[in-house]
Amino acid sequence: MEHTCIHLPASEMPRQWYNIQADLPRPLDPPIHPATGQPIGPEDLAPIFPMGLIEQEVSQQRWVDIPDEILTVLARWRPTPLVRARRLEAALDTPARIYYKNESFSPAGSHKPNTAVAQAYYNKREGVRRICTETGAGQWGSALAMACAIFGLDCRVYMVRVSYEQKPYRRVLMNCYGAEVLPSPTRLTQAGRSVLERDPECPGSLGIAISEAVEDAATHDDTKYSLGSVLNHVLMHQTVIGLEAKKQFEMVGDYPDVLIGCHGGGSNFAGFTFPFVADKIAGTHNPEVIAVEPAASPSLTRGPYAYDFGDTAGMTPLLKMFTLGHGFVPPPVHAGGLRYHGAAPLVSLLKAEGLIDAVAYPQTPVFESAVLFARTELWIPAPESAHAVHCAIEKARQAKAEGREMVIAFNLSGHGLLDLAGYDQHFAGKLEDLEMPEEELKRALAELPKPGGGQ
Numbered sequence: 436m437e438h439t440c441i442h443l444p445a446s447e448m449p450r451q452w453y454n455i456q457a458d459l460p461r462p463l464d465p466p467i468h469p470a471t472g473q474p475i476g477p478e479d480l481a482p483i484f485p486m487g488l489i490e491q492e493v494s495q496q497r498w499v500d501i502p503d504e505i506l507t508v509l510a511r512w513r514p515t516p517l518v519r520a521r522r523l524e525a526a527l528d529t530p531a532r533i534y535y536k537n538e539s540f541s542p543a544g545s546h547k548p549n550t551a552v553a554q555a556y557y558n559k560r561e562g563v564r565r566i567c568t569e570t571g572a573g574q575w576g577s578a579l580a581m582a583c584a585i586f587g588l589d590c591r592v593y594m595v596r597v598s599y600e601q602k603p604y605r606r607v608l609m610n611c612y613g614a615e616v617l618p619s620p621t622r623l624t625q626a627g628r629s630v631l632e633r634d635p636e637c638p639g640s641l642g643i644a645i646s647e648a649v650e651d652a653a654t655h656d657d658t659k660y661s662l663g664s665v666l667n668h669v670l671m672h673q674t675v676i677g678l679e680a681k682k683q684f685e686m687v688g689d690y691p692d693v694l695i696g697c698h699g700g701g702s703n704f705a706g707f708t709f710p711f712v713a714d715k716i717a718g719t720h721n722p723e724v725i726a727v728e729p730a731a732s733p734s735l736t737r738g739p740y741a742y743d744f745g746d747t748a749g750m751t752p753l754l755k756m757f758t759l760g761h762g763f764v765p766p767p768v769h770a771g772g773l774r775y776h777g778a779a780p781l782v783s784l785l786k787a788e789g790l791i792d793a794v795a796y797p798q799t800p801v802f803e804s805a806v807l808f809a810r811t812e813l814w815i816p817a818p819e820s821a822h823a824v825h826c827a828i829e830k831a832r833q834a835k836a837e838g839r840e841m842v843i844a845f846n847l848s849g850h851g852l853l854d855l856a857g858y859d860q861h862f863a864g865k866l867e868d869l870e871m872p873e874e875e876l877k878r879a880l881a882e883l884p885k886p887g888g889g890q
């Protein structure tokens with residue numbers, strides 16, 4: 436029998452997270468207070484995040500110990516397998532060797548529990564009783580709901596109203612874990628009420644839901660807010676993916692020439708690739724590292740590198756990142772988890788320094804590749820993950836055309852069993868390929884905030 440799944444022994448699970456801040460070619464530009472134009476300090480974040488996570492956000496320490504309580508939970512589904520995609524390789528008739536890390540092996544079905552569990556733990560340790568968050572498609576909400584169930588925390592999820600109505604199963608999943616799920620905008624917050632006054636039928640947006648969750652945390656002493664991507668500590672929690680993958684590549688005596696992850700806010704891409712980017716920075720290896728985004732929401736490929744708000748409503752500090760403008764609402768492509776106007780500051784810096792690349796694809800070819808993957812490798816990719824699948828397939832075709840060996844590795848960030856409506860529309864030929872028009876890009880960018888300009 437030829438080996439296909441490369442299983443890491445449980446004893447080899449990473450016990451430390453990798454913090455790439457220690458190895459950057461230059462330090463990150465600090466988050467800025469929009470009104471003063473000055474860098475924000477820990478005290479600005481303390482009302483909404485626990486201190487343990489704020490410390491990690493600014494830490495320059497290369498290796499950060501993972502507490503035992505977190506390891507014990509992660510060990511229920513980790514290490515996840517690294518899989519050699521032999522059936523896909525055969526279907527493509529490619530000389531490339533294709534591997535994928537399968538992060539759909541978690542109870543919530545994606546990589547997101549890797550950070551949800553850590554965030555719930557630090558909140559619990561500091562006496563927080565309740566966590567609020569927002570969710571769009573529902574993946575982050577279900578991961579956090581699960582993590583709160585583990586540590587006995589109350590969880591409230593502001594779910595974008597259209598998703599709440601169109602995607603009932605994700606809501607039910609959150610209810611199963613004991614979370615309270617509200618269609619946003621609600622009448623429970625000032626942010627929600629002011630939106631509803633202007634538009635009682637408002638379908639909601641991620642930006643509005645973030646504003647509601649942040650306000651809820653800021654106005655309740657026992658409550659904190661939790662974010663599923665973008666921030667430094669979130670990306671660091673996800674590095675267990677790449678650290679495991681590196682050991683798995685050692686087990687088979689291979690090393691990737693190309694590393695690929697889909698990119699929404701940047702957390703699964705970073706978690707998978709940063710431990711390899713460390714080798715690139717150290718000069719020991721030189722893999723090509725590619726972030727894949729939807730053509731409908733192309734921050735890394737078409738946005739400028741500038742300070743912008745993390746949310747649509749303009750409540751967060753300003754972050755230096757590739758952005759399409761905080762006012763940009765991406766069209767409703769099926770990869771809901773990739774519909775974010777910005778990008779993680781850490782990923783953005785690496786892109787600006789030329790250490791990583793980015794590509795953008797429209798959704799039809801992405802779904803075609805996802806179906807090929809399902810029929811060969813048998814896992815149904817989440818529409819987000821399907822962007823990475825498509826890039827890997829494109830690379831394997833290139834290897835074939837050039838008649839050369841290539842080791843391709845991508846992160847399968849989650850399964851698509853709750854996203855079958857997107858596949859249904861694909862089979863019915865009803866998917867639209869939405870590219871961001873140049874005029875819309877110009878308009879969104881004209882609204883970029885000027886730090887200290889009093890906006």
Ligand SMILES: *Cc1c(COP(=O)(O)O)cnc(C)c1O
Binds near residue numbers: 574773848
């Ligand atoms: C949320 C999500 C993403 C996008 O988020 P990142 O922070 O960019 O990783 C990608 N894949 C899946 C399956 C998701 O749930």
